[in-house]
Amino acid sequence: MAKRRRKFIQCPNCGYTFEEVNNYCPNCGQENHDLNVPVKHLVEEFFESTLHYDTKFLRTLKYLITRPGYLTEKFNLGQRASFVPPFRLYVFISIFFFTTVAVFASKNFVVSDSAGASERLKTTDPEAAARILQADSLARTRIGFTFGDTAVVASSDTTDLIINEEVDSKFRSFLKNEEQSRQRLLKNISFMMFVLMPFFGFILYLFYRSQRRNYVEHLMFSVHFHTFVFLLIMFAILLEVIFPTISTEGWVFLISTAYLFFALRYVYKESYLLTAVRLIPIGFVYLLSLAILFVTTVGISVLFS
Numbered sequence: 001m002a003k004r005r006r007k008f009i010q011c012p013n014c015g016y017t018f019e020e021v022n023n024y025c026p027n028c029g030q031e032n033h034d035l036n037v038p039v040k041h042l043v044e045e046f047f048e049s050t051l052h053y054d055t056k057f058l059r060t061l062k063y064l065i066t067r068p069g070y071l072t073e074k075f076n077l078g079q080r081a082s083f084v085p086p087f088r089l090y091v092f093i094s095i096f097f098f099t100t101v102a103v104f105a106s107k108n109f110v111v112s113d114s115a116g117a118s119e120r121l122k123t124t125d126p127e128a129a130a131r132i133l134q135a136d137s138l139a140r141t142r143i144g145f146t147f148g149d150t151a152v153v154a155s156s157d158t159t160d161l162i163i164n165e166e167v168d169s170k171f172r173s174f175l176k177n178e179e180q181s182r183q184r185l186l187k188n189i190s191f192m193m194f195v196l197m198p199f200f201g202f203i204l205y206l207f208y209r210s211q212r213r214n215y216v217e218h219l220m221f222s223v224h225f226h227t228f229v230f231l232l233i234m235f236a237i238l239l240e241v242i243f244p245t246i247s248t249e250g251w252v253f254l255i256s257t258a259y260l261f262f263a264l265r266y267v268y269k270e271s272y273l274l275t276a277v278r279l280i281p282i283g284f285v286y287l288l289s290l291a292i293l294f295v296t297t298v299g300i301s302v303l304f305s
Contacts (some may be wrong), residue, residue: 006034057092060084064228068259069266072221076213076267086223090197090230097230098190104241185301192297196290197222203285207278208268221267229256257283 010017016027023032060083063070071083084092201219208218232255236248260283265275 007032008034056082057084057089060089064089064224065231067266068228068263069221069224072217072224072263072267075220076217086220086227090223090227093227093230094190094193097234098186100234100237102186104237185298188297188301189294192293193226196293197226199289199293200225200286203282203289207282211268221263225260225263228259232256232259 007020007022008018011025011028011030011032013030014025014028016025018025018032024030025032060071063083071086074080074083075086198219201215201222204218204221205213205215232252236252239248240246257279261275261279264270264279264282265272268275270278
């Protein structure tokens with residue numbers, strides 16, 4: 001829907017004389033739109049533009065959820081005006097996603113020493129407690145994210161390793177300040193996911209290089225896919241909050257995999273069989289990259305704690 005403009009004859013900023021077609025001043029770039037009008041007109045404009053954006057957003061959301069790959073295909077064909085731009089959509093959804101995680105699922109981010117250490121510390125003398133704490137922190141550490149009954153864990157068995165005092169001190173500090181460490185981990189994971197998107201686009205670029213597509217096309221696929229996954233996980237978290245007895249992580253994995261399959265099939269125009277054959281190594285490389293990035297993120301969170 002075109003914006004209805006109240007145009008000037010001359011630019012109030014630089015004095016340039018407008019032509020009818022000028023929506024912006026060719027000389028200074030200021031918008032050719034008079035805002036010095038009654039408040040009623042500004043309010044009407046606000047609701048009109050908001051309603052228009054809401055309609056576009058709802059349309060984009062509908063196609064993102066119900067038609068895997070459709071938005072990517074439209075973007076690649078240059079048919080973009082009817083939909084929310086991919087990165088803007090991702091940022092908008094990710095804000096709600098990480099807010100949902102922080103409010104409802106942050107307790108699932110486990111930042112602690114080895115299981116059972118705290119219980120044993122209660123029943124020992126101070127010197128023994130110190131020895132147990134040192135042995136447990138060096139022998140087995142556990143930092144991870146649990147979703148339902150499934151855990152993604154960064155662990156280390158360092159009994160036979162000599163850890164320098166500075167790293168050991170940072171790690172102890174990270175374990176001690178559990179709430180602060182959890183928040184730092186959440187923040188770093190949000191950045192990790194932003195890094196993962198272009199990397200997944202590069203994975204697709206390598207697997208589909210025979211199609212001679214520009215990298216941007218693969219990147220837009222990655223943006224739309226991760227946006228859908230954020231929506232799916234957010235819905236699953238809220239579902240488990242409402243129904244604590246149900247477990248959704250298996251469904252999240254299956255739906256994400258199925259969505260990726262149909263999106264690849266729609267965008268890259270290959271047969272179902274060939275798409276399935278490609279999906280296996282693509283999925284493996286993606287999950288491996290996710291695990292490596294997660295462990296790296298934990299390490300950086302510890303070192304800069």
